Amino acid sequence: MRTPICERLGIEAPIFAFSHCRDVVVEVTKAGGFGVLGAVTHSPEQLERELKWIDEHVGGRPYGVDVLIPVVYDREAEASTEEVIDLIPAEQRQFVDKLLDAEGVPPLSADDAAEARRELIGRGRNTTPLGARRLIDVALRHPQVKLVVSALGAPPKELVDELHGRGILVGSLCGKAEHAKAQRAVGVDIIVAQGTEAGGHTGQIATMVLVPQVVDVAGPDIPVLAAGGISRGRQIAAAFALGAQGVWTGTIWLGTRESELTPMEKEVLFKAKSEDAVQRKWMTGKTGRMIRSKASEAWEQPGAPRHLKPPLQNILYHGARIRIEKAHRDDLCSFPAGQVVGNMKEETSVRQVMQDLMQEYIDTAERISPLINL
Numbered sequence: 001m002r003t004p005i006c007e008r009l010g011i012e013a014p015i016f017a018f019s020h021c022r023d024v025v026v027e028v029t030k031a032g033g034f035g036v037l038g039a040v041t042h043s044p045e046q047l048e049r050e051l052k053w054i055d056e057h058v059g060g061r062p063y064g065v066d067v068l069i070p071v072v073y074d075r076e077a078e079a080s081t082e083e084v085i086d087l088i089p090a091e092q093r094q095f096v097d098k099l100l101d102a103e104g105v106p107p108l109s110a111d112d113a114a115e116a117r118r119e120l121i122g123r124g125r126n127t128t129p130l131g132a133r134r135l136i137d138v139a140l141r142h143p144q145v146k147l148v149v150s151a152l153g154a155p156p157k158e159l160v161d162e163l164h165g166r167g168i169l170v171g172s173l174c175g176k177a178e179h180a181k182a183q184r185a186v187g188v189d190i191i192v193a194q195g196t197e198a199g200g201h202t203g204q205i206a207t208m209v210l211v212p213q214v215v216d217v218a219g220p221d222i223p224v225l226a227a228g229g230i231s232r233g234r235q236i237a238a239a240f241a242l243g244a245q246g247v248w249t250g251t252i253w254l255g256t257r258e259s260e261l262t263p264m265e266k267e268v269l270f271k272a273k274s275e276d277a278v279q280r281k282w283m284t285g286k287t288g289r290m291i292r293s294k295a296s297e298a299w300e301q302p303g304a305p306r307h308l309k310p311p312l313q314n315i316l317y318h319g320a321r322i323r324i325e326k327a328h329r330d331d332l333c334s335f336p337a338g339q340v341v342g343n344m345k346e347e348t349s350v351r352q353v354m355q356d357l358m359q360e361y362i363d364t365a366e367r368i369s370p371l372i373n374l
């Protein structure tokens with residue numbers, strides 16, 4: 001399964017794993033893939049602790065860090081000196097409070113509310129360019145970070161140049177061929193072509209259509225990773241056939257015992273069918289694929305307020321997520337997941353997922369290679 005990107009990053013298999021969970025990043029990397037830690041759910045201080053832990057456990061191997069650098073965001077909220085949690089407009093705050101009250105979800109205790117407030121303030125502005133910069137500054141203190149990836153637009157050229165100056169490769173996620181053009185223009189090293197099937201922020205174009213389009217735009221010098229809808233070796237073989245040098249995966253790791261999801265969230269995950277992974281704006285104010293719940297659907301009803309821009313919608317969502325979690329209300333529980341969720345029925349381990357992906361890829365390659373002589 002080796003492709004040129006394996007040499008470039010010093011890895012054994014071009015299986016990239018996006019996860020917010022340090023254990024997943026370490027286990028994938030130790031199993032020969034490339035783990036990338038999603039930084040956005042961590043305050044800069046937490047990120048420092050997570051990266052230190054990864055450094056200590058990853059056996060000297062390289063790994064990556066991912067940030068969100070949105071083009072459209074709430075500039076006033078980013079610049080304001082008030083705590084970000086206090087900037088959420090009353091209309092949206094009351095909408096969520098009323099929904100949870102009507103559903104009988106108890107409010108947080110004073111102690112839990114104080115802890116939630118601290119947590120939300122800590123990560124509050126991560127989903128703005130300045131917030132992303134703070135997270136990157138933390139990553140730069142960790143020499144085993146060999147790849148920084150950005151989503152939600154081409155990263156600024158100065159940032160790409162700065163990271164290159166430090167010997168770090170830069171990746172970027174795209175959902176359209178035009179995005180890939182902009183990413184090529186700023187000098188990114190790896191483009192992740194992410195189809196609509198994916199969990200998290202997604203566009204409308206399917207992986208099968210998008211990957212060859214992006215490969216053509218990227219040209220021979222920029223490797224493309226296929227993302228969205230990949231949870232099996234057969235899909236890795238398909239990604240290579242489409243011209244990708246590797247795969248970038250997210251949802252499949254959520255069902256592992258190493259994943260950060262709570263037991264209730266895992267139950268929701270294993271019960272969900274592919275069609276339950278819907279595109280909604282509930283989480284960040286930008287279209288993202290997530291598990292449908294009563295809370296995500298409430299925002300779709302007539303009379304619901306407009307979604308806020310990053311970072312405010314995200315803070316609102318996370319505050320509600322904490323309250324829903326404490327009340328063990330699976331019917332209100334939404335979190336990002338892609339259509340492959342329909343294949344995930346029970347807890348497994350990162351090592352098992354890696355083995356299954358590789359074995360099914362080998363079986364597929366053996367099955368299809370004779371077709372050439374038919």
Ligand SMILES: Cc1cc2nc3c(=O)[nH]c(=O)nc-3n(C[C@H](O)[C@H](O)[C@H](O)COP(=O)(O)O)c2cc1C
Nearest residue numbers: 018038151198199200227228229249250251336338
């Ligand atoms: C729980 C979850 C959170 C995600 N958060 C981010 C994120 O913060 N930054 C990012 O670049 N991509 C994020 N993504 C998208 C992944 O990077 C990846 O492109 C996607 O999961 C691939 O599709 P798949 O889910 O079908 O494997 C997230 C995906 C999931 C499932």
